[in-house]
Amino acid sequence: MSDQYRTEIAGHELSPESLMMGYGYKPEWSEGALKSPIFETSTFTFTSAAEGKRFFELAYGLDDPDEGESMGLIYSRINNPDLEILEQRLTLWDGAEQGLVFASGMAAITTTILTFVSPRSVLVHTAPLYGGTDHFVHHVLSRFQVESVEWHDGMTPDDVAAEVGDRPLAGVLLESPANPTNCLFSIAAARELADRYRTPDNAVPVMVDNTFLGPLFQHPLKHGADVVLYSATKYIGGHSDLIAGAALGSDTLMARVAETRTILGTMATPHTGWLMMRSLETLALRMTRQMENAQKVARYLATHPKVDKIAYLGLLKPRDDGYDVYTAQCEGPGAMISIWIDGGESEAFRFLDSLQLAHLAVSLGSTETLVQHPASMTHAGVDPGDKDRFDVTDALIRISIGVENPDDIIADLSNALDKI
Numbered sequence: 111m112s113d114q115y116r117t118e119i120a121g122h123e124l125s126p127e128s129l130m131m132g133y134g135y136k137p138e139w140s141e142g143a144l145k146s147p148i149f150e151t152s153t154f155t156f157t158s159a160a161e162g163k164r165f166f167e168l169a170y171g172l173d174d175p176d177e178g179e180s181m182g183l184i185y186s187r188i189n190n191p192d193l194e195i196l197e198q199r200l201t202l203w204d205g206a207e208q209g210l211v212f213a214s215g216m217a218a219i220t221t222t223i224l225t226f227v228s229p230r231s232v233l234v235h236t237a238p239l240y241g242g243t244d245h246f247v248h249h250v251l252s253r254f255q256v257e258s259v260e261w262h263d264g265m266t267p268d269d270v271a272a273e274v275g276d277r278p279l280a281g282v283l284l285e286s287p288a289n290p291t292n293c294l295f296s297i298a299a300a301r302e303l304a305d306r307y308r309t310p311d312n313a314v315p316v317m318v319d320n321t322f323l324g325p326l327f328q329h330p331l332k333h334g335a336d337v338v339l340y341s342a343t344k345y346i347g348g349h350s351d352l353i354a355g356a357a358l359g360s361d362t363l364m365a366r367v368a369e370t371r372t373i374l375g376t377m378a379t380p381h382t383g384w385l386m387m388r389s390l391e392t393l394a395l396r397m398t399r400q401m402e403n404a405q406k407v408a409r410y411l412a413t414h415p416k417v418d419k420i421a422y423l424g425l426l427k428p429r430d431d432g433y434d435v436y437t438a439q440c441e442g443p444g445a446m447i448s449i450w451i452d453g454g455e456s457e458a459f460r461f462l463d464s465l466q467l468a469h470l471a472v473s474l475g476s477t478e479t480l481v482q483h484p485a486s487m488t489h490a491g492v493d494p495g496d497k498d499r500f501d502v503t504d505a506l507i508r509i510s511i512g513v514e515n516p517d518d519i520i521a522d523l524s525n526a527l528d529k530i
């Protein structure tokens with residue numbers, strides 16, 4: 111193993127947070143530059159025609175790589191050093207064999223799903239889903255005769271299997287915790303369902319959108335998932351300054367997804383890849399502080415008279431729905447808080463318009479606290495009946511806690527709640 115892939119020192123295993131500063135990169139490649147330069151190039155020169163031919167054989171899966179052989183650099187829609195180094199770093203958090211980065215979270219989700227579905231196959235998905243994913247399943251996949259079955263809170267694998275029947279199952283998509291309600295779904299149960307349909311010709315991947323808790327507080331591959339999906343725009347990017355996505359899993363599944371990405375052209379740019387490497391260096395610091403802040407803020411909000419209901423994983427008690435799933439598959443409560451205030455849209459808007467430190471904006475996982483109104487913003491396009499069923503009401507406000515001083519966040523929320 112060469113230096114850039116060192117993961118232990120004299121038998122001591124290094125943690126991902128320590129490896130984020132250098133893993134996968136060698137300064138000797140770039141005049142000793144400590145940080146990887148941005149490889150702003152569309153194409154890469156081959157040292158010989160035979161080499162070019164061999165790279166393409168591997169890129170298009172026309173031949174399997176020899177032991178230890180890896181595909182060389184070809185063209186930035188297929189591969190680029192910034193993306194490759196970043197992809198290797200991302201695998202460390204989730205214990206994945208291979209990672210792929212994309213132009214957005216939606217690019218990661220749609221490219222991965224398109225890899226596994228076909229007309230008249232069924233995609234099982236948990237509900238509620240992020241608004242964009244919901245739209246893709248119900249308004250885009252449906253046009254290509256890909257069918258969907260909803261897995262909502264309280265359904266067992268038997269219940270879901272009864273709805274799938276004997277149709278071919280293309281995959282199971284879990285969003286847990288769900289955006290915007292923090293509802294949890296069991297990865298082990300999804301695995302049990304997928305295994306009933308799995309055959310040598312049909313992988314039936316369990317895909318988990320891990321945007322809310324990952325990569326720090328939930329590691330789906332360890333609990334039976336096959337693919338982890340991210341909107342890297344959120345915690346991984348973490349500074350509200352980029353749009354990106356990621357998919358992680360086994361070499362075999364990721365090779366199939368990589369082929370789709372090459373053809374759809376949904377990869378991230380080298381500059382975005384470089385920014386994400388910068389972001390990963392402080393990921394553990396940021397997410398830990400955000401989680402600590404969220405615990406303080408949630409404790410404050412839980413007893414506030416204007417707050418009718420609160421959903422924060424850190425407040426789950428043994429008798430609550432979701433507690434067992436939380437203890438089985440989550441390693442921390444993260445920093446996403448949903449509150450249902452006393453009132454409707456006008457009270458919610460008065461609260462939002464009174465914030466002075468927190469920003470009134472969609473997105474989440476950033477250094478600054480972000481607050482939004484899902485029913486009229488991120489989930490505006492969701493079917494009204496579905497909004498009711500999943501409690502995405504006009505009283506719901508979603509808060510993504512940042513790294514500010516927690517007392518300042520509380521003062522801001524408190525002042526705005528007084529204005530309702």
Ligand SMILES: *Cc1c(COP(=O)(O)O)cnc(C)c1O
Pocket residue numbers: 214215216217240242243285289319321322340341342343344353354355473
């Ligand atoms: C934001 C988000 C997405 C979409 O990601 P983009 O980077 O905006 O394309 C998907 N899933 C969840 C849970 C999200 O929060």
